Amino acid sequence: MADLLLEMAGVDFAYGERAVLSSVDITCKRQQVLALMGPSGCGKTTLLSLAMGLLEPDCGAVVRHTGRVAAMFQEPLLLPWRNARDNVAFALKGREMPRRAREEKALAMLAAVGLPQDCHLQFPHELSGGMRQRVSLARALVAEPELLLLDEPFHALDHALVGQMLALLEAQIRTRGMGILMVTHDARDAAVLADRTMVLSSSPARIMASFDRAEEEAGREARSAFVVRIEQALVTASNEAVEPAKQHQ
16 A cells, blocks of 8 residues: 555546546556557546646546655646746745755756756746746656656657656666656557556546556557557547447537
């Protein structure tokens, strides 16, 4: 139990009369990465919002075994009146440390996510979409969370930078024992980083498939086969979403 960071048991959730989640069970432990995949609109972001405590389930339970939780959602949600450094340092504002120390930690994390030094004092409107994503990730990591919630964290980044971000997250997991619950649309990212990949059905979402990386053989060919299996499950889930729509036409 000491390693458990998050428990979601029998979770149902609806927006009004529209059921979104049905009997979802998830656990996340220290040094574990869980990836959530599924058709668009199936409830992946809603699951993250429940895990964060922004929403409450209609049925079932969500238990966070740590108070050190950080999140990075699809939109960077940076404060437009603060520059990149100060956006990151803002995550440390509640800590008992001098302002200069907060700024130094923020600058170090911006360097770690690959933001060029000449952009550290620029404001969000002066940064590209990918740069704003990196600032958002730096803000989430600088507080040294035990549980990190990620919603499509790499969707605005090029392939080379995605590799750098994956390596950074892997280092954070190894050195600090952080657990991650991540929504992604890319089966390759899931195959590289996630210990377990769960595929959600169409709404109301349930976990229709689960893949454990530890059960896969090492090597490039095995990883490619792993990606194909995940993508096949996604196709099945997407087809489930299409069939009900046809029946209502």
